[in-house]
Amino acid sequence: MFQVELKASYANRVAVVSQNQILQSLIAENLVSDPKGARGRLLTEAARLFREKGYERTTVRDLAAAVGIQSGSLFHHFRTKEEILKAVMVETIRLNTALMQAALEAADTSRQKLRGLIRAELESINGQTGEAMAVLVFEWRSLSAPSQGEVLELRDIYEKLWLDVLESLKREGALEADPFVVRRMLTGALSWTVTWYKPERGGLTLDGLTDQVMAMMAL
Amino acid sequence: MFQVELKASYANRVAVVSQNQILQSLIAENLVSDPKGARGRLLTEAARLFREKGYERTTVRDLAAAVGIQSGSLFHHFRTKEEILKAVMVETIRLNTALMQAALEAADTSRQKLRGLIRAELESINGQTGEAMAVLVFEWRSLSAPSQGEVLELRDIYEKLWLDVLESLKREGALEADPFVVRRMLTGALSWTVTWYKPERGGLTLDGLTDQVMAMMAL
DNA sequence: GACAATACCAAGCAAGCGCTTGGTTTGTAA
DNA sequence: TTACAAACCAAGCGCTTGCTTGGTATTGTC
Numbered sequence A, B: 001m002f003q004v005e006l007k008a009s010y011a012n013r014v015a016v017v018s019q020n021q022i023l024q025s026l027i028a029e030n031l032v033s034d035p036k037g038a039r040g041r042l043l044t045e046a047a048r049l050f051r052e053k054g055y056e057r058t059t060v061r062d063l064a065a066a067v068g069i070q071s072g073s074l075f076h077h078f079r080t081k082e083e084i085l086k087a088v089m090v091e092t093i094r095l096n097t098a099l100m101q102a103a104l105e106a107a108d109t110s111r112q113k114l115r116g117l118i119r120a121e122l123e124s125i126n127g128q129t130g131e132a133m134a135v136l137v138f139e140w141r142s143l144s145a146p147s148q149g150e151v152l153e154l155r156d157i158y159e160k161l162w163l164d165v166l167e168s169l170k171r172e173g174a175l176e177a178d179p180f181v182v183r184r185m186l187t188g189a190l191s192w193t194v195t196w197y198k199p200e201r202g203g204l205t206l207d208g209l210t211d212q213v214m215a216m217m218a219l
Numbered sequence C: 001g002a003c004a005a006t007a008c009c010a011a012g013c014a015a016g017c018g019c020t021t022g023g024t025t026t027g028t029a030a
Numbered sequence D: 001t002t003a004c005a006a007a008c009c010a011a012g013c014g015c016t017t018g019c020t021t022g023g024t025a026t027t028g029t030c
Helices: A002-028 A038-053 A060-067 A071-077 A081-105 A110-126 A130-138 A145-171 A179-195 A206-216 B002-028 B038-053 B060-067 B071-077 B081-105 B110-126 B130-138 B145-171 B179-195 B206-216
Strands: none
Touching: A002 A081, A038 A060, A038 A071, A038 A081, A038 A130, A060 A071, A060 A081, A081 A110, A081 A130, A081 A145, A110 A130, A110 A145, A110 A179, A110 A206, A130 A179, A145 A179, A179 A206, A179 B179, A179 B206, A206 B179, B002 B081, B038 B060, B038 B071, B038 B081, B038 B130, B060 B071, B060 B081, B081 B110, B081 B130, B081 B145, B110 B130, B110 B145, B110 B179, B110 B206, B130 B179, B145 B179, B179 B206
16 A cells, blocks of 8 residues: 555656656747746746636736736737737647657557557646647637648647557557547547546546546547 | 438438427527527527637627628617627527437437437537537637526536436446546537538548447447 | 846827617508 | 507717837846
8 A cells, every 4th residue: 555655656756757857858949938937927827818718808918917017018029919829829739749749658558558648638638738728729719820720730740649549549459430530539528628627526536537538438 | 222211311301300390399489599580590690600700709790790780780689799699508508408308208228318419419519500509618708607607507407418318327337437527528529529520521420420429438 | 337138118009899879760560 | 551669770989909119127248
């Protein structure tokens, strides 16, 4: 019992550490803003406000107040309000793509890979980047078509990770349904967790929730 | 082969007829607006525009133009813009609750009932009421809290239909995962079909899609 | 310390929004 | 035909929004 708890605690710490390493290397490569810097803090607050009130109902005055500056000052950092929205989306895709790739590398079998992807996506959606992930889903229409195109390119890289794993499972006979359809079902199902999942509810951890998803698919 | 096609065609016609009967009786009871009337036409166009551009980006001028009147005239029919949004939501829940109930009555086993609910919800989401159903999901935050409360009351009736069936399946041992979680996963998965499902894609009919969902759950 | 770059302030602009108001037109019933 | 209710028009109001502009303050570098 004590030994099991010690192992779980160590695994969590290892996972957190490597997530932090991934974040730091993305920051170093200027792919993601440092959450501690002015731009990063603004994006974090923007994601929160956009999630909470919607992009359209969040004014530049709201955004500025959230980081403690005047609204005109935002335009020193971003050309337009829309550029803020796009940055929220782009940066969360980059980070989560990297985290998904790490989850894949840590797994051996196709089934373990799928579990790793589900677990990682659930963590993205319900953890630190949850607000940005929800913004990606709910505020898509507020992006101009050119910006949508750019974000989609990044999104396609992320989606390919999923489809590759699901196609392996299909080939191995472990999955009966069409991988294309399954992925889209999972996208919807996992994205929706943002509206209802709370760890305190019945003690359902992210691992427990992942197990439920896998059970639901009889995997 | 010919006999099978004849049966399918007849089943479709029967289903369409009974859907129309359900709609007509809701209209008669003033629970839903007649799509052919001024109010109903406005709500149909509103659902379309809200889905397409978002509620916040759809102006009253847009709404008015869509039905061929001047913007000030809208306020003869609805007190505020928000009341239009709420009516779109309320009316689609009422209609789809009735359709779900009909699907339940047409089924015998718990598995058939679940299949009926999934099929009916997929039809709601991807058929005539698809725009309104998407508005229900994506525009929730634009509703004031009192209105959200009212819509939720109707929504809870609808959700209970699902939970009852899933709980039966759980008791019968056909479902391993938690019904509460499964329903929410299904909500997300099925709602998301609005973003990608097209009947022309690989010939996947609503029945075929329903089968994929059931297969994904190994049911 | 001097200078440049960066970050921020304060005031206000032009455009557009939901809605009101006074009026006209259309539909319905007697 | 008349009277009334319902539906619509046209003009415009008060307010809000994203953003600009001219300035000040702070930070970074040599």
